[in-house]
Amino acid sequence: MPLEEELFPSTPGKIKNQTMNRQLHRCFSSTSTLFLWALFLIALTASYLSFQSFVDTGSKYFTASWGGLQWEKQVRNSAQIRRSSSPGMSVLVTGAAGFVGSHVSLALKKRGDGVVGIDNFNSYYDPSLKKARKSMLNDHGIFIVEGDINDAKLLAKLFDVVAFTHVMHLAAQAGVRYAMENPGSYVHSNIAGLVNLLEICKSANPQPSIVWASSSSVYGLNEKVPFSESDRTDQPASLYAATKKAGEEITHTYNHIYGLSITGLRFFTVYGPWGRPDMAYFSFTRNILQGKPITIYRGKNRVDLARDFTYIDDIVKGCIGSLDTSGRSTGTGGKKRGPAPYRIFNLGNTSPVTVPTLVSILERHLRRKAKKHVIDMPGNGDVPFTHANISYASSEFGYRPTTDLQTGLKKFVRWYLSYYGYNGKSLT
Numbered sequence: 001m002p003l004e005e006e007l008f009p010s011t012p013g014k015i016k017n018q019t020m021n022r023q024l025h026r027c028f029s030s031t032s033t034l035f036l037w038a039l040f041l042i043a044l045t046a047s048y049l050s051f052q053s054f055v056d057t058g059s060k061y062f063t064a065s066w067g068g069l070q071w072e073k074q075v076r077n078s079a080q081i082r083r084s085s086s087p088g089m090s091v092l093v094t095g096a097a098g099f100v101g102s103h104v105s106l107a108l109k110k111r112g113d114g115v116v117g118i119d120n121f122n123s124y125y126d127p128s129l130k131k132a133r134k135s136m137l138n139d140h141g142i143f144i145v146e147g148d149i150n151d152a153k154l155l156a157k158l159f160d161v162v163a164f165t166h167v168m169h170l171a172a173q174a175g176v177r178y179a180m181e182n183p184g185s186y187v188h189s190n191i192a193g194l195v196n197l198l199e200i201c202k203s204a205n206p207q208p209s210i211v212w213a214s215s216s217s218v219y220g221l222n223e224k225v226p227f228s229e230s231d232r233t234d235q236p237a238s239l240y241a242a243t244k245k246a247g248e249e250i251t252h253t254y255n256h257i258y259g260l261s262i263t264g265l266r267f268f269t270v271y272g273p274w275g276r277p278d279m280a281y282f283s284f285t286r287n288i289l290q291g292k293p294i295t296i297y298r299g300k301n302r303v304d305l306a307r308d309f310t311y312i313d314d315i316v317k318g319c320i321g322s323l324d325t326s327g328r329s330t331g332t333g334g335k336k337r338g339p340a341p342y343r344i345f346n347l348g349n350t351s352p353v354t355v356p357t358l359v360s361i362l363e364r365h366l367r368r369k370a371k372k373h374v375i376d377m378p379g380n381g382d383v384p385f386t387h388a389n390i391s392y393a394s395s396e397f398g399y400r401p402t403t404d405l406q407t408g409l410k411k412f413v414r415w416y417l418s419y420y421g422y423n424g425k426s427l428t
């Protein structure tokens, strides 16, 4: 039976309906018919109102149109493996119009793997940048479905059309500080969306192997440096971090019960061309070019904040290395048949740089001075520093970052200027 029908039967509750009919018949023949009619009308009005509110809420997330023969053909074409040297994989990339998602999709496609993307194109940051990434991917034969990872029917349909060997799960609500403004969006994408995706993957036949984006933020208030995968991660400093940590626990459960092969990647402040406008290096560049001030946070006792900034090409190599070594899921028909791999890796640069140094590198590349406004770090979920120990990823798949911040920012600035021009007015 197709996955879609198995999960969503076409005649749900058939038996229940027959029982209900008999009960209704008895009710109408009783003396309290009038009273029951009144109750019925009230219930009808209430269900209409709640249906309306469901439609309103639902349409916020599931407005995308998909399906049909032409759509299925596009999905199949995009998933086609065109590699002769090795078996190759067909990968469903979630968040494919995002920063990391678009880079990983392109790299996979270029070496002949099949790639289908899914992205909800939400407006957390300028959706036109996401559309531009999408059209770049389209030019390389990658089809991106517009839809939300919470849409179980859409995901089930995708697995009916293609037997994906791997899922690269990068769709998420990112951003550490935005979690204080819109906590619900983190629960929606990073918890509910993740569980929905895992439910589909566990029922798929064959089950795919899953590689997904966790975050360096799970180390929270950990003070031991550099951060190793075995260090404590039970002191998150932000809701964002807490949802990523929850994701690590949730994926462990699906590995344990259903035999899904899972690899979680703790990304350390990823930057580069086609990046996220909400991140500091990006918004600083925009403001410096527009002559606007930038706010630099400073830690306790006037200590500079520092990040293990990691260049996108290094992260892409880490993602592909993880996919190539992920091993197989072992379940069928939603049942585990044996133990499957469960791994977590740091993907960082092993060389933290302070935020003021980041700013001075940008000033050099942009040939402009920043108007700096230095303030004490507000209690907004930030951590004072991050620093990755990458020996586990090195030993498992030869992960070795090669781009320092100076070089990486030069490439970013070159891209930024070619995309936005000098005043960057198109950026909102």
Ligand SMILES: O=C(O)[C@H]1O[C@H](OP(=O)(O)OP(=O)(O)OC[C@H]2O[C@@H](n3ccc(=O)[nH]c3=O)[C@H](O)[C@@H]2O)[C@H](O)[C@@H](O)[C@H]1O
Binding pocket: 174, 175, 176, 214, 215, 216, 217, 267, 268, 269, 270, 278, 279, 280, 281, 295, 296, 297, 298, 305, 306, 307, 355, 382
């Ligand atoms: O590794 C991660 O897991 C996360 O990395 C990223 O978070 P962060 O490391 O916080 O990056 P980013 O916002 O660029 O701030 C960088 C520095 O600039 C400081 N900062 C920031 C803004 C500002 O106006 N001023 C400032 O000083 C700020 O205090 C910080 O010290 C991703 O956004 C997140 O989605 C997640 O993937």
